[in-house]
Amino acid sequence: MKKILSFIVFFIVLAALSGSVLAGQDVKIDDHQQFSDEAEENLENVSLYPIKFYQDYISSVDGNRCPMHPTCSQYCIEAFKKHGTFLGWIMCSDRLMRCGRDENKLSDPVWIDGKKRTYDPVSNNDFRRQ
Amino acid sequence: MQIRNTGLDYRRFIFVIICSLFIPFSQSFADSGSQGASALSITLNPDKQFNYAQELFSAKDYLTAVNEYKRFIYFFPKDERIELAMFQIGQSYFLGRQFDEAVKSFKKLTDRYFETEYSIKSYFKISDIYIALKALDLSLINLNNLIMITKDENIKDEAYYRIGWIYIETASWDNARLYFEKISPGNRNKFRLKKLADELDKETLIPQKDPKLAGFLSIIPGGGYLYCERYQDALIAFLLNGGLMYAAYESFDKGHGALGGLITFVGFGFYAGNIYGAVTSAHKFNRKETGQFIYKLKKNARVNLSADLENKGVLLSFRFSF
Numbered sequence: 001m002k003k004i005l006s007f008i009v010f011f012i013v014l015a016a017l018s019g020s021v022l023a024g025q026d027v028k029i030d031d032h033q034q035f036s037d038e039a040e041e042n043l044e045n046v047s048l049y050p051i052k053f054y055q056d057y058i059s060s061v062d063g064n065r066c067p068m069h070p071t072c073s074q075y076c077i078e079a080f081k082k083h084g085t086f087l088g089w090i091m092c093s094d095r096l097m098r099c100g101r102d103e104n105k106l107s108d109p110v111w112i113d114g115k116k117r118t119y120d121p122v123s124n125n126d127f128r129r130q
Numbered sequence: 131m132q133i134r135n136t137g138l139d140y141r142r143f144i145f146v147i148i149c150s151l152f153i154p155f156s157q158s159f160a161d162s163g164s165q166g167a168s169a170l171s172i173t174l175n176p177d178k179q180f181n182y183a184q185e186l187f188s189a190k191d192y193l194t195a196v197n198e199y200k201r202f203i204y205f206f207p208k209d210e211r212i213e214l215a216m217f218q219i220g221q222s223y224f225l226g227r228q229f230d231e232a233v234k235s236f237k238k239l240t241d242r243y244f245e246t247e248y249s250i251k252s253y254f255k256i257s258d259i260y261i262a263l264k265a266l267d268l269s270l271i272n273l274n275n276l277i278m279i280t281k282d283e284n285i286k287d288e289a290y291y292r293i294g295w296i297y298i299e300t301a302s303w304d305n306a307r308l309y310f311e312k313i314s315p316g317n318r319n320k321f322r323l324k325k326l327a328d329e330l331d332k333e334t335l336i337p338q339k340d341p342k343l344a345g346f347l348s349i350i351p352g353g354g355y356l357y358c359e360r361y362q363d364a365l366i367a368f369l370l371n372g373g374l375m376y377a378a379y380e381s382f383d384k385g386h387g388a389l390g391g392l393i394t395f396v397g398f399g400f401y402a403g404n405i406y407g408a409v410t411s412a413h414k415f416n417r418k419e420t421g422q423f424i425y426k427l428k429k430n431a432r433v434n435l436s437a438d439l440e441n442k443g444v445l446l447s448f449r450f451s452f
Contacts (some may be wrong), residue, residue: 093403094410097367102360106414125410 047085051076067100069110069117078122091125176206180215187218192226213239217248220255229259250276250285254435257292266296287317288435298427301420303333326431336423341412345405354408358415367404374400 055073066072075095080088103118110119183198199215199222206212216239223232236252236259243249253276260269273289273296280286290312297306307330310323318324339358348354351371355364374397381390 089399090402090406093399094407095403097370097400097403098360098363098407101362101366102355103363106360106411106418124414 047080047088048077051080067117068095068103068120069112070121072096072099075120075122082122091122094125095120174205176202176209176211179205180209180211183215183218187222190225192222193228196222196226213243213246213248216242217252220252224255224259229263233259245280245282250280250282254288254292261296261299266300269296283314284317287313287321291321291433292435295432298330298424301333301424303330306330321433322431326427329427329431333423336419337415338419339412339415341409341416344408344412348405348408351401351404354405355411358408358411360411363407363411367400367407371397371401371404 051073059071059073064071068075070078072092072095076088076092079091079095082088083091098120100118103120107124108119109116111117179198179202183195183202186192186195186198196219199219202209202215203212216235220232220235220239223229223235233256236256239252240249240256253272257269257272260266260272270293273293277286277289280289290309294306294309297303297309307327310321310326310330313321313323344354344357346354347357348367350368352364352366352368355361355367374393378390378393378397381387381393
């Protein structure tokens with residue numbers, strides 16, 4: 001019972017933290033005040049390793065099957081670079097959930113290498129763009 | 131006492147005679163040389179120069195045309211087509227996709243000429259370029275400047291009409307109405323303002339989704355997507371988040387703290403992503419619906435302004451779908 005309680009408390013804290021997402025990029029500004037630019041850059045680079053590993057060793061063999069443009073992995077890299085690790089991770093997860101279903105009806109199509117893909121860049125999902 | 135040397139005088143006389151014999155030949159040589167030079171030189175003629183520039187413009191060789199128009203302006207500064215040449219320079223830059231240079235050229239014209247056919251046209255062109263560059267605020271400033279300097283009601287009305295449409299593009303409906311109302315009663319029919327006002331009033335019917343509500347509903351994974359009419363995404367978000375939550379719970383319950391922590395970390399990303407995605411989906415939904423409304427509004431109620439001027443009047447071309 002104690003474990004369940006600790007799990008619930010942990011998850012509520014996480015859910016509360018995620019509320020900051022609704023407030024746009026304010027959290028990112030605070031992050032920048034706390035960390036130096038160099039440390040932030042290193043953190044971003046480290047968080048990009050798994051994605052780059054995926055692009056270089058898995059996707060190159062598996063083939064580009066993502067129906068979106070930019071592809072999900074590229075979108076994640078751009079999101080991390082543009083919004084930092086915290087928001088980048090959230091945007092990346094969001095994109096993986098949205099990939100190739102209802103987004104196809106909502107966003108504009110674009111032809112890449114003779115294939116029709118759905119155009120959904122990071123800028124289309126920025127709050128500040130609204 | 132001077133002793134005259136008659137031999138020397140004689141030789142001088144012969145020398146002068148011989149030289150005088152060559153004088154006509156030297157003149158004829160000089161003439162033939164100058165005639166040859168004139169045959170090789172090109173005489174600039176204002177008509178030929180202007181027509182050549184126009185020909186290059188018609189052939190879509192815009193940047194060469196710019197040079198020829200500039201040559202025309204330099205050599206014939208008093209020609210009556212100087213204003214047209216300046217306007218064509220702006221047009222050439224515009225069509226050659228050098229927008230900054232185009233704006234500079236049109237501004238040069240508006241600085242030099244006041245309330246003439248091409249200066250008014252230039253104001254509208256500058257406004258169009260700023261709209262194409264998405265610099266709507268600069269376009270508004272430019273049109274407001276035109277309204278301030280001109281006394282011609284027709285030109286003012288066209289500027290008001292254009293400003294109204296810029297506000298429509300940004301979904302600022304009230305500002306758009308404000309500027310359309312400034313159009314003088316005499317021109318209201320010309321711009322079909324009655325029909326436009328009726329169509330514009332339908333903006334209240336544009337379906338909208340509240341981003342905050344979408345985010346709030348996402349507390350239950352997929353709820354926000356469901357609200358935004360993204361049913362497949364809602365199902366995926368619900369199943370994925372539900373599965374990760376259950377997996378994290380089971381891991382903690384069975385004493386696998388590290389695994390539980392890892393799953394919770396991943397689950398947090400997807401849970402927060404579900405909220406983030408719902409909020410952006412609401413914004414996207416609103417953007418799309420507003421965009422479709424503006425598209426229909428343009429199609430049904432916009433009077434196309436060609437900005438071609440005859441004398442001082444604005445030439446309008448109408449296109450309506452009934």
